[in-house]
Amino acid sequence: MPDRSSSAANRSTARRTPLSVDVVPLTPHGRQLTTLLVRAADPRSRQRWELPWDAMRGDETLDDAAARLVRAALGTAPGLLEQIAAFGDRQRHPADAMVSVAYLALVAEGTAVPIGGDAAWFPVDELPPISPRQRAMVDGAMRAVRMRLDQSPIAFSLLPQTFTLSQLQEVYELLLGRRLHKASFRRALHASWLVEPTDEWRSEGRGRPAQLFRYAPRKRRGGRRGVRFEGLGVAAAERS
Template sequence: MPDSSSVARATTRQVTCSVDVALFAPRGNELAILLVSPSSARSRNRWSLPSDGIRNDETLDAAAGRVAKDALGIAPPLLEQSRAHGGPRRAAGVTQVGVAYFGLTHDASAARRGGAWFGISSLPAIPARAKEEIDVALSTLRGHIDRLPVAFRLLPATFTLSDLQAVYELLLGRRLHKASFRRSLHAAALVEATDEWRSEGRGRPAQLFRYAPPRRRRQRRGVRFDLLG
């Protein structure tokens, strides 16, 4: 068994590091994800996530931003790291480290050539690793929905409360109760009303709101045991 001196830096023969980005956008009633076509990706004959190696003079976050912008044409309004994974590659002596990111953008239309959007419930054949990264990204995204202003970054500066609820339902993949949604939104004082109203076909016009988060005092809550297991 090695003693504590073995904790010192050991040199690996060769390491490659790539950044994979899962980009989501609302499309219709579900989320879509941007994949790149077989011809432009490393993976042969399969769609896969936009990915690239990290370059010199570039941080991981910068590399993820570059990959996202290359695939999308614009910088996404939300881009977060989800998880790193790594291990030996088939090629002997090479260790492959991948850092997965996830991002959100407004609409599932923008994409540079070689990329296409797929509904998350109808994905094409993709490598197992990519599928896993998508699943992790989705659950991380959904787990952070009430900590990060994710939904507000997908909406324009002013929006209706029905718009906001629709985005939340899309992101969470389930329906929400309208009255409860509005009540808790009102209680948190996260939005402020504008003078404008928007008429969208039939029915009463909806008032436009804007995101105006107050200074929050972090309130201490009890322990939740019902989330374990």
């Protein structure tokens, strides 16, 4: 979020920021995906929640600004920081910016603890009222996460260095919004050479201890497959 010195001052002098950079931090929290909201820096609306945002400074790049915002809000570097899109419609935004560039920041569960009561994690489907443009950013972030799930090692950015396969499966189920079959999941995972076992085991309360794995992608051989048209077209009614 904008720290007190710069952009908040700009706003209070009624200068409209032409361009803002906004971050959507995401982390799993139990069985829900949550995003970080902070109290508005503007003293006139301190009871409102908003995504961390600020104007660009000096000769910063967009990526620089996004990284700075995450550092300021979380105190730590994210597992993955990626641009989502630029939002340039007329929806309201805390900065009244003409254009806002949104970033997605993925953080492992439990790594980042917001300091004090000025920030809190909210489940993405139970957000308090925020500005329409930032609301669209959260939706866009969710869409981006789902679309890139099989192109980018997103799931591993939401987990600690080492994890159990059940944890990994839970993250996939969280992001996809549906249950997966254990045997299929593991068969596909082993075929992909994405993880390697460590020699540690974790006993998580009751039940058999689980082996810990780490993300370690290896070269995979195998011919390219044909075209998949499955993502196109109109999906029929989902069966429960």
